[in-house]
Amino acid sequence: MHRSNRDETDRAITRGSDFLQLDPADAPPSGLADWLARRLRDAIADGRLPVGARLPPTRTLAADLRVSRGVVTDAYQRLTDEGHLAGRGRAGTVVVAAPLTPPPAPAAPPTTAPRPDPFHGAPGADAFDALRAAPARIDLTPGVPDLSAFPRAAWQRAERTVLRDLPAAALGYGDPRGTPALRTAVADWLARNRGIRADPAAIVITAGTAQALGLIARALTAAGTRTVAVEDPGSLGARQHLRHGAIATPPVPVDADGVRVDRLRATAAPAVLLTPAHQFPTGAVLSGPRRRDLLAWAAAGGLIIEDDYDAEHRYDRPPVPALRSLLTDRVFYAGSVSKLLAPALRTGWLLPPPAFLDAVIAEKRFADLGNAALPQLVLAELMATGAMERALRPLRTRHRRRRDTMIDAIRAHLPGAAVHGAAAGLHLTITLHPRTDDTALAAAALREGVKVQPLSWHAQRPGPPGLVLGYAAATATDITDGIAALGRALKTLT
Numbered sequence: 231m232h233r234s235n236r237d238e239t240d241r242a243i244t245r246g247s248d249f250l251q252l253d254p255a256d257a258p259p260s261g262l263a264d265w266l267a268r269r270l271r272d273a274i275a276d277g278r279l280p281v282g283a284r285l286p287p288t289r290t291l292a293a294d295l296r297v298s299r300g301v302v303t304d305a306y307q308r309l310t311d312e313g314h315l316a317g318r319g320r321a322g323t324v325v326v327a328a329p330l331t332p333p334p335a336p337a338a339p340p341t342t343a344p345r346p347d348p349f350h351g352a353p354g355a356d357a358f359d360a361l362r363a364a365p366a367r368i369d370l371t372p373g374v375p376d377l378s379a380f381p382r383a384a385w386q387r388a389e390r391t392v393l394r395d396l397p398a399a400a401l402g403y404g405d406p407r408g409t410p411a412l413r414t415a416v417a418d419w420l421a422r423n424r425g426i427r428a429d430p431a432a433i434v435i436t437a438g439t440a441q442a443l444g445l446i447a448r449a450l451t452a453a454g455t456r457t458v459a460v461e462d463p464g465s466l467g468a469r470q471h472l473r474h475g476a477i478a479t480p481p482v483p484v485d486a487d488g489v490r491v492d493r494l495r496a497t498a499a500p501a502v503l504l505t506p507a508h509q510f511p512t513g514a515v516l517s518g519p520r521r522r523d524l525l526a527w528a529a530a531g532g533l534i535i536e537d538d539y540d541a542e543h544r545y546d547r548p549p550v551p552a553l554r555s556l557l558t559d560r561v562f563y564a565g566s567v568s569k570l571l572a573p574a575l576r577t578g579w580l581l582p583p584p585a586f587l588d589a590v591i592a593e594k595r596f597a598d599l600g601n602a603a604l605p606q607l608v609l610a611e612l613m614a615t616g617a618m619e620r621a622l623r624p625l626r627t628r629h630r631r632r633r634d635t636m637i638d639a640i641r642a643h644l645p646g647a648a649v650h651g652a653a654a655g656l657h658l659t660i661t662l663h664p665r666t667d668d669t670a671l672a673a674a675a676l677r678e679g680v681k682v683q684p685l686s687w688h689a690q691r692p693g694p695p696g697l698v699l700g701y702a703a704a705t706a707t708d709i710t711d712g713i714a715a716l717g718r719a720l721k722t723l724t
Contacts, residue, residue, distance in 0.1 A: 247294035249286050250278065254295050262297055266305035274314055275329045285315070285323045349673040353687050355470060367679040368712040372511070372657035372700035373569070375543075376628060380572050381612070381621040388611035392604070404603050406595040408435025408579075412606040415613035416579045423542060425555040426563065432587055434580045434594055435601050438573070439537060440471055442564040442580040443503075445597070446535055447475025449582070449589040450501065458535065459499035461489055463689040465510045468503060468537060481690040484509055488516035491523040501533035507541035507550045511659045511688050511698045513651015515550055525553070528560040533583070535562045540569040542622065543702075544654035545630045559583050567609065569656060570622065577601065577609060629656065632701040632709060639710045643717030647696075656703075659685060661696035667723065668695035674719035680712045 246253040250273050257265035273279040285291070288306060292299040306323055309315040316326045348360040361371060400409075407413060413430035420426040436442045450458070460469055462481030469479050480497045483490045488509055494502055504524075506516035516524070528534050536553045554563035566578030582590040594600065612618045636658055640647055647660040662668065668684035675682050685696035697716070701709055 245296045247286075247291060249291065249294070252291075252295060254297060262301045263304040263308070266295075266301060267308045270305060270309055271312075271314065271329060274309075274325055277328075279325050281325050281328065283325045284321065285325070287322060347673075349669050349676070349684070353466060355474075357687070358467060361681060361683070364676060364681065366676060366681045368704065368708045368715070369681045370699045370701070370704060370709070370712050371681045371683055372698045374573065374700060374703040375569055375571070375656060376625060376702050377572055378703075379621070379625055379628070381617060384612060384617040384621060385608060388608045388615070388617065392607045392611055396607070400603065400607075404600055406600040407431075407433065407591055408601055409603050409606045409610065411610040411614075413579075415610040419613055419618075420552075420565075420581075424538065424552045424565075426552050426581070427555070428581055432581060432584070434582070434587075434590055435606060436564075436566075436578045436580050436594070437576045437598070437601060438566045438568055438578045439539060439564045440467070441597070442562075442566075442578055443468060443471040443535070443537075444475055445580065445590050445593045446562050446564075446582075447472055447477045448593045449586050450533075451476060452589060453586070455500050455533070457497075457499045457501070459494055459497045459502040460690075461504060461509060462691055463511055463685060463693060464503070465505070465537070466688045469690075472503065479503075479690075483691075484512055484514060486514055488514050488520050489524070491520055491527055494524075495527065500531070501535065503535040503537060504553075505537050505539060506553055507538055508544075508651070508654045510537075510539065511651070511657065511685065513653065513655060513659060515547070515653075521553070521556075525557050528557055533560055533562070536564065538563060538565045540655045541565075542570060543626065543629060543656055545626065545633065546653040554581060559585070562586070570618070575605060575609070577605065629702050632704065632706060633658065635706045635709045636699065636701045636713065639713035643714045644720065657698055657700045659696055659698050661685065661694040662720075664694060666695040666720070668697060670723055671695075671716070671720060672697065674722055675716050678715040678719050680715045680719075682712075682716065 245255070250269060252266070252269060254262060270279070285306065288299050288302040292302045295302070306315060310317065313327050314325060314329065315323050318324050346354070346356060346360045348357055348364060410430065412435055413433045416433055417428045417430045420428055434445070436445065450456070456476065457478045457480065458472055459482045460472070460479045461484045463484065472479050480499055482494045482497060482502065488506060489502070489504055504516070506521070508515065524534070534553055538552055541550065541552070552563060554561045560583055562583060563581040564578065567575050568578070580590065633652060637649055637652060640649060640660060644660065647662055650659040650661065652658055668686050672682050672684040683698040685694070685698055688698065704712065
């Protein structure tokens, strides 16, 4: 093709501007300025160019549209004469007034389905969303640390450090396992706080424990495993994530010593999901004999998914080693910063057994190519400098005081309740008279303006009724008032 013809073809293909999606092909050949002025006037009238918006420089827009600069200057001048635009020197040409147009007819109000009642019927997949969205003056639902104590200043300092030192190449696509800096920081954290020795290369950074469970479910089903036994009572949310991954979740009873390993064997399940350091929701710690029996079950071919969700929060008992520290080859270990800093960070970690590492990395790659790198690097800076540990130390004291406040309030306003799991964690579980309907009680509490979770939400088999009560994110006053409201709600049901 002749060079001049090729140039003309290129111009025809590229003519146009992203600004207002302007295409000169829509204009009559001899009316470009009229067409452009009309398009700008319409955009100002309908709000696409609000008052204060800056227009592109005439030279830039003319180059985009492949028209003479005079066409753009003429259009801008017409709207300036009409009072819609004004030149502001170096600030450019800005919109100063909109044309007078008849007000549009009022739009019909959007039709939205009413929010579901979180306590109507069996809890569905949206039960937690519905409960979070329900208005209340006091929130005693479990699973949230003291969010007011988030180390904002330390986070900002770490962010400035990261951005100052970050090479441009680090802003590209990275390793789906996560940034090397965070994987190294997590490995050091686990060695110091959970007794786990881990190669950073074997750690996968996830969007919280929720994503970790999804990755595990897909890796297991790909290997032919479609059943994972779960503690009963045990986390409804964790169970929902496994079931979403087409995993069956037969229940295994839990008592004061933790999961019943004899009943686990009876299920013939090839894998089990556990919270051994602080069983959710009962607070039981897996005892020494049960731990040894469980490890023998795993060494014989079973797989353990260890959800170490809040082991760092302990008050009245010695630390409990992670199962992963004792049996690397048969344990998926999952943790996160949701209970350490804030759920909003959506950052966790997963240590798969070596035989499943490649499968989990592949699942993570196709899920999202890896977590966002910048928050990872900031968190790594917090962990590596000790700022995260310094932020946690005063929290333990504060959480202990709030726990004690809740226990005192339960004794005063719910004298018939038995308290479980007080030695660690961020929540208490109370069990009530066997004839109590705990779902009805939670609904009555919500009418009093207090959010709680019924214990029955977390059980697959019939069991004692009760409530799961978070104390870490509530003030002492709210805890006392909330438990008093629960006492009043209970009286309305009896």
